[in-house]
Amino acid sequence: MIKISKQTLKEYLFIAVGSFFVSVGVYYFMVPENLATGGVSGLSIVLSNYLNIPISIINFSLNLILFIIGFIFLGKEFGGKTIFSVIFISFFMYLMEAFFPVSAPVTDEILLNLICGIVLSAIGLSIVFNHNASTGGTDIIAKILNKYFNMDMGKGLMTADVIVVAFAFLTYGVQTGIVGAFGWFLNGVVLNYFLDGFSVKNEVVIISKKHDEIKKYIFDKLDRGVTLYKAEGGYTNEEKDIVVTILDRKEYYILKKQLKIIDPDVFVTVRTVQEVYGFGFSKF
Numbered sequence: 001m002i003k004i005s006k007q008t009l010k011e012y013l014f015i016a017v018g019s020f021f022v023s024v025g026v027y028y029f030m031v032p033e034n035l036a037t038g039g040v041s042g043l044s045i046v047l048s049n050y051l052n053i054p055i056s057i058i059n060f061s062l063n064l065i066l067f068i069i070g071f072i073f074l075g076k077e078f079g080g081k082t083i084f085s086v087i088f089i090s091f092f093m094y095l096m097e098a099f100f101p102v103s104a105p106v107t108d109e110i111l112l113n114l115i116c117g118i119v120l121s122a123i124g125l126s127i128v129f130n131h132n133a134s135t136g137g138t139d140i141i142a143k144i145l146n147k148y149f150n151m152d153m154g155k156g157l158m159t160a161d162v163i164v165v166a167f168a169f170l171t172y173g174v175q176t177g178i179v180g181a182f183g184w185f186l187n188g189v190v191l192n193y194f195l196d197g198f199s200v201k202n203e204v205v206i207i208s209k210k211h212d213e214i215k216k217y218i219f220d221k222l223d224r225g226v227t228l229y230k231a232e233g234g235y236t237n238e239e240k241d242i243v244v245t246i247l248d249r250k251e252y253y254i255l256k257k258q259l260k261i262i263d264p265d266v267f268v269t270v271r272t273v274q275e276v277y278g279f280g281f282s283k284f
Contacts, residue, residue: 011131012084019085021124022135023092029117030183031055032105034176036168037118037183038161040066040137041089046167056093063090063136070140073147081133089135110176114183118190126194138164201276202252206243206259207231207267214243214266217258222251225279246276 026041034049036042044059051058063086096102105113128135142156151159165184169177208214215226222245229242247255252270259266 012081014131015081015085015128015133016088018124018127018131019088019135020092021127022121023089023096023124025117025120025122025124027055027093027096028102028106029113029120032102033110033113033179034168034172035110035114035117035183036164036172036180037114037187038138038164039135041121042161042164042168042180042184046164046171049171054094054097056090056097059093060086060090066137066140070143073144081131082136082139085128085133086136110179114179114186118183118187122187122190122194125191129195201246201248201273203271203273204245204247204252204255205269205271206245207240208243208259208263208265210263210266211241211243213262214259217262218243218245218255221258222247222255224251246273 022041026045029035030037030041031045031048034045036045040059040062044055044062047058047062048055067083067086106116107113125135138157138160141160142151145151145156145159161184165177165181168180172180206214211228215228218224218226224245224247227244229244231240231242232238233240245255256268259268
């Protein structure tokens, strides 16, 4: 009998939740307005204009074809989490088509629909990416271009998405095509914002005569570790103790308030850290 750890179940649950957000964003906000902002979902929207097939089936079929191509050209570079995500996105779309079909745009404003769709999709994608999975699709094309033509992943993804947006121009006309192209750009910006929200931390460097009290507060109240350094003041030549800790934004603001109480003369520097791996944070 195969045993699955609680951590693994938790990761797959979050991937399912992320896939649901992506499905809602695409099906209820992008599809009614024919907004193809790139990726397999965008290509599915374009092809649905020519094929009398549910978009969930088109999306799944395209991903299946790309997975087969990926296995041929790249080998086993795809994890079960990515396959799981692709299946669930198509499955959620199928349920929406079957039980909660969309008949018209949610709002009368195409830009509002675009923004809502982008935000929901970006939230979902950031959840999926944060659990070491992807939604397949054009990621595979980018990896093939990287392996055989030495094109970096970013340019590979851009190339694939530009082709999809170009098809949208030809299919739906200039106005819808321009909105879709804007959505493609906006999607990258919003996705990066949400991804940063998951991973960005603050490195806090504290110089204070009450370093022991500050260290104890970080241990007891924030449940975070600290690193201590010995230093010497350049002007006074006094020996100083430096406390360094890594905190998320909420924890930093809590500590900031407490530092004013513990030592009004404290000296603090704060630096943004993009990624942190190790005990108490993400695993490699």
